[in-house]
Amino acid sequence: MSGLTVALDAMGGDFGPQVTVPASVQALLQYPELKVILFGDQSAITSQLSLLNQSEHPRISIVHCEHVIGNDTRPSQALRRSQGSSMRMALEAVAAGQADACVSAGNTGALMALSRFILKLLPGVDRPALVSAIPTRTDNKTWLLDLGANVSCDADTLFQFAVMGAVLAEQGLPHSPRVALLNIGEEEIKGNDLVKRCSEMLTESPDINYVGYLEGDQLYSGQADVIVCDGFVGNVSLKTSEGVANLFINQFKQAISRNPLKQLIAKWLFSDLFDRLKRLNPDQYNGASLLGLRGIVVKSHGSADTTAFANAIGEAVHEVKRQVPTKISDRLEEVLLERHY
């Protein structure tokens, strides 16, 4: 494979170049074919590079940007006043074919709005989706979408999410990705009309390995490779998981905080456990991908550290190698043709 180029919003996230620059260097070590373009404040970036003795890295280039989109900028404002910002210029590099993917830890709403505006939707896609891999009890990963790109959607949109999620999940799987719909089990007609209608559509699609409904307590069970829901439910669900994880860690700390001996023993007992727990906040660890666009965009968690941001760059590299947008477009066409004939 010839070189591939990732455009990085070097200013995004809670730490900006302090994290994005060392993460780039880390990713370049890992992927010898990778080039990165750092979009952001030239002097902040170069000073980070010289701290790392990488001022002359042959696979790093810098594009100076005057502006940064703030974390509280609303998407509509971002659309109007983002000219010259690091996030927008990174996306424009992808649209212009100068880069193969964009990675940003910046404002999620702005990134979604700008991505859609600059890169445009793939044919057959009504709305882009935000997707992330969550860990499971069986040590596989499960892709959950949508995570908040859309607060309300119809059955067709959910169906498109299922197809897009399956394309992302199929890599490395020995079987066709098992696709499930997130639902609840209490009501007479299980779940709402939206979910029911999408379930019928998935049942009728021979190319999708649809395994039916899953409930919230089965999210982390490894019973599906792709779990589909609307953005409101997905966002609440992912953030609830984060809340419970924090509650656990908090209770754990409380249980040992007053006793140094307990602390020492806990470290010995559970050192590998703590590492695992850190990965329970999946988008912190891996980033979340925007699917359905004519280009690859990975959103890293705002508070990502160097390793997490490097992982998000890695996710972008994998999606470029697999040509995910083309695959999604082809698959949607196939599935929709099947539905119509």
Add this chain to the structure above:
Amino acid sequence: MSGLTVALDAMGGDFGPQVTVPASVQALLQYPELKVILFGDQSAITSQLSLLNQSEHPRISIVHCEHVIGNDTRPSQALRRSQGSSMRMALEAVAAGQADACVSAGNTGALMALSRFILKLLPGVDRPALVSAIPTRTDNKTWLLDLGANVSCDADTLFQFAVMGAVLAEQGLPHSPRVALLNIGEEEIKGNDLVKRCSEMLTESPDINYVGYLEGDQLYSGQADVIVCDGFVGNVSLKTSEGVANLFINQFKQAISRNPLKQLIAKWLFSDLFDRLKRLNPDQYNGASLLGLRGIVVKSHGSADTTAFANAIGEAVHEVKRQVPTKISDRLEEVLLERHY
């Protein structure tokens, strides 16, 4: 206070009389004013009572029932074919004024449908809600509703949930219950239209201490006393919490499973932690209440043990003492009058 009577569906749940009978005896010890009526198979109940040497308990009576509603009975079937079942007869005892509340660990969908059919809705209530207290980092509890009684609802319904939740939450609080709406933060106009409209209604109601939106990761933060959402979101959120808790416990066990010494030390060091973790599945611990009905109904978790089922009976006792349905009805009338004038 004179005696109060709770009608128990003795056959509901995974263990039936094996759990419900000892739990009743436990609750009777705790509440000297309590009487219970056990609805179910007479011989199964009496054999459990004699095992406990309580065959002649002066505050226990038994009503024999021929049928039990199965866990996979659909609510519509339950409505048609539930005559003479333990769940239905327990609810009928409440409707007839022979009991002050009903507690069941049986089929949730059937219990919701039958409760509404037999007890009827309070005036001003469009839909009943299922509510449970969740634990928080600050050791307070937060009441979350709806947990799945309604898969879709409008802003008025959410508003009614807020009022009903506040009535339940206010006991023992030194301040007016802080009411929040569960929402997501990604979209331009934060959240969907439904949540936005309800937020406006709550803002305009001087009698409700509305504190705004919370996101999923703040569910367990203790920042609100009542958190309101629709039943689909609430159910997914609560079950997701259960899934994450199980994932944690599973990882814990894995971390120590291959080493008996580690296991021993972990038990010695962290016994209180494990107790806390068990309570993270809140409706397992306390039961969930159905609000908005002309009577008190508490749903215990199907897999509840004796302590958990006794706690659900305790919840029913508290609601009877506080006359929760009357309070809800009065409060709704006040708040709605305020809105109209």
